[in-house]
Amino acid sequence: GDLVKGKDGIEVSVIDIAEGGGGGAAPFKPGKSKKGNAVKAFYDRVLTTFEVSKKSERPFVTMFLLILLLVLVVVILAALWPSIPGYLTKEVCLEAECLEASKQILSWARPDASTCRQPYEWACGHFEEKYKAHNFHGANKGEWNFDAYQDYEETAASYEFISKLPTVAVSYSAQYMIKKLHQICTTVETGSNNEAISSLKRTLKNLGGWRMLLGSNNPHWDLRENLQKVQPKYGAAPFYKLGIETRNAPPYDVIITVSEGDLGLPSKEFYTLGEKDPVIAAYHTYLRDILAHMVASSTTKSQEYAKMIFNYERRIALDVMGVLREAAQGNASQPQIRTMQQLADEAPSLPILQTAQAMFRRKITENTQVLVSSPIALKMISQIITTTDKEILNNFVMWSVIRHFVPYMSHNFRQSLLEFEKVLYGVEHKQPIWHFCTKVVQQWMPYGLEALRENPKLVVHDREQQDYGGGGGGEDRRAVGMDSMDPYHSSRQVQEVTEYDEEMVRLMFYHIRDEYKGALNNANWVNQQLTKYIADKLSMMRVQIGIPEELLKSERTVNEFYNDVVLDELLFVDNVVTHWEFVK
Structure with missing residues (x-):
């Protein structure tokens, strides 16, 4: 309509005034009208731009x-x-080796446990659930972990291999000896108790006799004379122990080692316990039981004997611990190089030179260098010997020998040992005889057993087709490409996987070694002498997986290695001595 002026001088439409309706109309709001017009105009422009019709x-x-x-x-x-965890952004595991490793780790882990609050449960929760109830859990000296489980699996695999070995090989072959040694060992629980005791008494008689035995009270028994025989002939180590190690300094050759001898308890710390402690009480019972197996004696005499042995061992342990504690600030308690003459001057009561000459084939003189684990400890042991009665010395030496033979004796001895280990280690039941005997084979004939396992083509199935007397180095029978029908032989595919794994291990080893060398060269804070020593050690390091291939080519190589082994098929305990003769 026509525009007219309002009271405020603003032009408005007559129609708008009319629609307002009289004095009660709402006041006019020009700002709101402008915003609405602007929105409508923008809306119209959008429709026009996109050519939207009224219908659309x-x-x-x-x-x-x-x-x-x-x-x-x-x-x-x-x-x-939520933010993506860092581990989800890493490279995905796709290779077979990676998947196998992940499977092994996850099989022990419990991922639903709190990583920070329950790290052990998170990493090993399923291991606890699955393997704590393992049949061998209570027989492994109370220690049951991943390493113990792997050791059990390896032992079980070795036992399966040994049980399948044919018996057609000749008696001087490693194959026959492995099979026979295991069979003889299984009779240890059923063997004659009297024969085992008689064998042990003969051993003690060769060492001058044990005063506890009737008719063996030799007044002329000499400690030095018999100490020279104990380890070289029987492997026991009272007062001191000899061994062989590689020298960790130029010229890096082998060197004789001298350390403290063995005691009845596995650690000197046990001797700090009180008389009423369960471990000490069990050790006293063990001593009394072994004496009762060897000789008829009264309860009072058995108790006196047990107390004598324990008190003497405790004296050695506590006195040695005392001097080591006092010398902890200096180098006196650390391994040191000594000549045999210097060692004889420091510990005159110990016939170490004579023992070494009887034990090792190489020429040993007063000028021969040896590595002494703790000269001050040996000096203290020598002083203890000089102040000890001959009767106590005799009983202690003989107990050391008896203790060394007990695991291979008859049922009564082994049962007494088991009762002691129940308290000492928490053992719940005796290990199966197959497991014990398989461990014996692994420890006594490791090269022969592993050689046959790594190259099953060395296993003899038909003696008639076997050439034992031919010349040369014997037939070269490698493990590659073996007949898949033979239960001992692996397929070519398995062999290829094994070779790939070995190559991967070598690659990892040399990469880590080179990285360590680089880090050592950049470590300016390491003194030059130590840097050279570590660098030399790194340069000498090599990786060897299993037995070297040249030692697996021929059965004759393995058989010749065991030429000097003699097995006693009548009494298993007698094999302890023959085995030690072969080892040393």
Whole structure:
């Protein structure tokens, strides 16, 4: 309509005034009208730009609102989305070796446990559940962990291999000896108790006799004379022990080692316990039981004997611990190089030179160098000997020999040992005889057993087709490409996988070694002498997986290695001596 002026001088439409309706009309708001017009104008421009007709206007608006809603949802999700853990951003495990390793780790782990609050449960929770109830759990000296389980699996695999070995090989072959040694060992529980005791008494008689035995009270028994025989002939080590190690300084050759001898308890710390402690009480019972197996004696005499042995061992342990504690600030308690003459001057009561000459084939003189684990400890042991009665010395030396033979004796001795280990280690039951005997084979004939396992083509199945007397180095029978029908032989595919694994291990070893060399060269804070020593050791390091291939080519090589082994098929305990003769 026509425009007229209002009271405030603003031009308005006559129609608008008329629609306002009289004095009760709402006041006019020019700002709101302008905003509405602007929105309508923008809306009209959008429709015009997209050429939206009146008919398509409603679908267009609906689609626009949906898009706006989706954008809003995306923004909210982006704001609230949890961060990705770092381990999920790493490279994905796809190789077979990686998957196998992951499977092994995850089989022990319990991922639902708290990593920080329950790290052991998180890493080994399933191991506890699955293997704590293992049949061998209570027989492994109370220690049951991943290493113990792996050792059990390896022993079980060795036993399966030994049990399948044919018996057609000749008696001087390693194959026959492995099979026979295991068979003889299994009779240890059923063997004659009297024969085992008689064998042990003969051993003690060769050492001058044991005063506890009837008719063996030799007044001329000499400690030095018999100490020279104990380790070289029987492997026991009272007062001191000899061994062989590689020198950790130029010229890096082998060197004789001298250390403290063995005591009845596995650690000197046990001797600090009180008389009423369960371990000490069990050790007293063990001493009395072994004496009762060897000789008929009264209860009072057995108790006196047990107390004598324990008190003397405790004296040695506590006195040695005392001097080591006093010398802890200096180098006196550390391994040191000594000549035999210097060692004889420091510990004159110990016939170490004579023992070494009887034990090793090489020429040993007063000028021969030896590595002494703790000179001050040997000096203290020598002083203790000089102040000890001959009767106590005799009983202690003989007990050391008896204790060395007990695990290979008859049922009564082994049962007494088991009762002692129940308290000492928490053993719940005796290990199966197959496990004990397999461990004996692994320890006594490791090269022969592993050689046959690594190259099963060395296993003899038909003696008639075997050439034992031919010349040369014997037939070259490598383990590659073996007949898959033979239960001992692996397929070519397995062999290829094994070779790949070995190559991977070598690659890892040399890479780590080179990285360590580089880090050592950049470590300016390490003194030059130590740097050279470590660098020399690194340069000498090599990786060897299993037995070298040249030692697996021929059965004759393995058989010749065991030429000097003699097995006693009548009494297993007698093999302890023959085995020690072969080892040394």
